[in-house]
Amino acid sequence: MTVSEQDANRKPEANSRKDATREPDSSLSAIELELNRLHRSIRLTIQDYLRNFEGMQYPSLEENQRVVSTIQRLLERYGLRVRCPECGNPSILRVSSRKTAKRGVFVFDHNINGKRTFHGGKNVFPKMQLVEKPGRRLTKPQS
Numbered sequence: 001m002t003v004s005e006q007d008a009n010r011k012p013e014a015n016s017r018k019d020a021t022r023e024p025d026s027s028l029s030a031i032e033l034e035l036n037r038l039h040r041s042i043r044l045t046i047q048d049y050l051r052n053f054e055g056m057q058y059p060s061l062e063e064n065q066r067v068v069s070t071i072q073r074l075l076e077r078y079g080l081r082v083r084c085p086e087c088g089n090p091s092i093l094r095v096s097s098r099k100t101a102k103r104g105v106f107v108f109d110h111n112i113n114g115k116r117t118f119h120g121g122k123n124v125f126p127k128m129q130l131v132e133k134p135g136r137r138l139t140k141p142q143s
């Protein structure tokens with residue numbers, strides 16, 4: 001094939017673009033769009049439900065821990081994290097025992113610049129804003 005023949009074959013750009021739209025979308029963008037929409041709806045539904053806990057606490061450390069781990073399991077199943085209100089990073093909510101707080105304190109557990117860090121520390125359920133669990137490729141260093 002000569003150079004001019006290759007050029008001739010490449011020329012009709014308008015046509016090849018038309019052909020591409022008739023084929024199934026190989027990038028799966030349509031299904032991804034639909035799934036993103038569904039996932040967003042799941043995230044908001046769970047977030048709405050978790051609003052019931054905000055500002056509350058159970059009478060014992062064990063109970064608070066049990067409820068929080070149930071919530072975490074649910075979030076894990078749907079690929080969600082709680083957004084840390086202090087730094088904005090996706091985090092795992094936990095209840096830690098403290099000498100000064102018998103029922104425990106609610107902390108946001110996350111890695112910041114590679115270091116395990118805890119924020120928060122209120123003795124009641126914090127506001128839980130849900131975010132997507134970051135994929136490995138999407139993780140970026142936070143300032």
Ligand SMILES: [Zn+2]
Nearest residue numbers: 084086087119
């Ligand atoms: Zn934080």
